[in-house]
Amino acid sequence: MTNALTVDLAVIGGGVAGCMAAVAAAREGARVVLVERYGFLGGNATAGAVAQFNSWQTAAGRRVVAGLADEVVARLRAVGAAGPHEVFTMSTGHRMDRVVYAPERLKWVLDRLLLDAGVQPLLHAQVAAVQAAGRRVESLSVLCKSGLVELRPRVLADASGDLDALQRAGARFLPLAEGEALQPATMMFRFGPVDFERFDAIAAPERAALARRGHAQGELARAALHAARDPGSDDAWFNISRLAVDATDAWALSRAEIEGRDQAWRAAQFLQREVPGCERGTLRAFGTQIGIRETRRVEGDHVLGADDLLRPAAFADAIAAGAYPIDIHPAQGGGLQYRELGDDHAYAIPWRCLLPTTLDNALALGRGVSATHEAQAAIRVMTISMAVGHAAGIGAALACAGGRDGAVRGIDIRALQRRLREQGAILH
Ligand SMILES: Cc1cc2nc3c(=O)[nH]c(=O)nc-3n(C[C@H](O)[C@H](O)[C@H](O)COP(=O)(O)OP(=O)(O)OC[C@H]3O[C@@H](n4cnc5c(N)ncnc54)[C@H](O)[C@@H]3O)c2cc1C
Numbered sequence: 001m002t003n004a005l006t007v008d009l010a011v012i013g014g015g016v017a018g019c020m021a022a023v024a025a026a027r028e029g030a031r032v033v034l035v036e037r038y039g040f041l042g043g044n045a046t047a048g049a050v051a052q053f054n055s056w057q058t059a060a061g062r063r064v065v066a067g068l069a070d071e072v073v074a075r076l077r078a079v080g081a082a083g084p085h086e087v088f089t090m091s092t093g094h095r096m097d098r099v100v101y102a103p104e105r106l107k108w109v110l111d112r113l114l115l116d117a118g119v120q121p122l123l124h125a126q127v128a129a130v131q132a133a134g135r136r137v138e139s140l141s142v143l144c145k146s147g148l149v150e151l152r153p154r155v156l157a158d159a160s161g162d163l164d165a166l167q168r169a170g171a172r173f174l175p176l177a178e179g180e181a182l183q184p185a186t187m188m189f190r191f192g193p194v195d196f197e198r199f200d201a202i203a204a205p206e207r208a209a210l211a212r213r214g215h216a217q218g219e220l221a222r223a224a225l226h227a228a229r230d231p232g233s234d235d236a237w238f239n240i241s242r243l244a245v246d247a248t249d250a251w252a253l254s255r256a257e258i259e260g261r262d263q264a265w266r267a268a269q270f271l272q273r274e275v276p277g278c279e280r281g282t283l284r285a286f287g288t289q290i291g292i293r294e295t296r297r298v299e300g301d302h303v304l305g306a307d308d309l310l311r312p313a314a315f316a317d318a319i320a321a322g323a324y325p326i327d328i329h330p331a332q333g334g335g336l337q338y339r340e341l342g343d344d345h346a347y348a349i350p351w352r353c354l355l356p357t358t359l360d361n362a363l364a365l366g367r368g369v370s371a372t373h374e375a376q377a378a379i380r381v382m383t384i385s386m387a388v389g390h391a392a393g394i395g396a397a398l399a400c401a402g403g404r405d406g407a408v409r410g411i412d413i414r415a416l417q418r419r420l421r422e423q424g425a426i427l428h
Contacts, residue, residue: 015043017366018159024393048291154406187260192235199277300370
């Protein structure tokens with residue numbers, strides 16, 4: 001092994017959660033390396049081409065996510081790569097708010113954000129092994145173009161979505177309950193040109209009927225015509241395919257990538273033939289990979305449950321807030337299980353959800369935080385993932401400040417909350 005590097009924080013995974021954690025920690029003065037398996041950042045936001053940041057506010061219009069997430073949107077808008085904040089009705093009839101963005105240009109925006117903050121990215125790099133002694137992560141072996149690189153972090157933050165590093169460190173994960181299944185994955189695809197005047201004018205009942213017909217004909221894996229316009233173009237990213245897969249199983253993942261492209265291909269034919277405004281369009285691009293909604297969820301000091309969201313629970317160690325409803329895409333069939341929240345309903349996420357029960361100097365963030373299948377179906381969205389990442393970065397920096405050893409349970413929660421508020425974050 002060559003090139004051992006000692007750092008305050010090693011962030012594994014450059015999705016939106018990992019990027020926010022890395023930036024937030026580096027701005028607090030921590031030495032941060034971010035390890036990402038692709039040659040670019042963004043995860044589901046870019047490689048998965050999700051193309052819209054959903055749920056910034058309650059249905060009544062109260063903001064619940066801001067801070068670093070706002071800065072990402074401001075930087076996107078400055079280069080014409082994000083639309084205005086909009087409230088809209090989904091093709092399933094549900095109300096939602098969002099900011100659409102251009103996935104390709106988000107890659108560059110995240111590059112600049114990380115470099116400006118002083119983060120050291122290690123791209124084309126995957127965690128091969130994690131060495132832990134008892135409850136402490138000592139080092140990581142990262143496989144990259146130079147061979148194996150060893151990282152010795154005081155804090156390990158696993159933002160890989162699948163929590164590969166924590167799995168290799170021997171952390172425990174939460175099982176699915178009886179009758180639950182992992183949420184399916186989706187191969188997003190870019191389709192255009194779309195005549196948006198006509199496409200957007202399709203009335204909701206007609207849109208729903210079209211989607212049901214496409215599903216009944218076997219051309220749409222999901223009974224929806226959900227699309228986000230790519231800003232500055234006549235194209236949209238369509239979210240129609242549906243793949244039941246455990247994406248931590250390499251063979252199943254391989255099959256799902258191929259099946260995903262085929263589902264997208266068939267959906268594009270349906271759009272072209274049957275959907276007003278899409279007649280001149282063709283499939284222009286697939287996502288780099290299928291978008292993954294759910295895999296491992298860590299067992300943390302607190303397991304966020306649906307009740308915590310629905311009551312909602314007040315947590316003394318709240319570090320982020322959200323208002324996205326419980327949105328479960330069933331693994332099979334064309335529908336959606338959707339539990340809408342009340343008009344001004346928001347919930348909080350406590351710091352303890354980031355703390356793996358069996359490790360002292362590690363954090364889980366993004367879609368793998370400690371939550372039940374139901375609660376994860378709400379807090380997995382990118383707005384909340386960014387808010388949690390923001391908190392994780394400052395928390396990790398506090399755990400290393402003044403020569404501390406990276407113990408993430410010992411941090412001053414009030415100092416973390418204060419710092420987050422100073423940076424515009426909303427905690428409940
Ligand atoms: C199809 C789909 C539609 C969605 N729609 C919306 C929506 O409309 N609005 C919304 O806000 N959210 C939406 N979501 C949810 C949201 O996109 C994700 O939950 C969120 O992006 C998760 O971010 P993350 O940073 O936790 O993980 P990810 O985005 O999964 O990022 C993980 C990163 O880690 C890297 N990585 C993985 N393993 C390793 C490893 N071993 N070593 C190194 N790097 C590794 C990956 O390449 C990736 O960059 C959707 C998700 C999907 C899949």
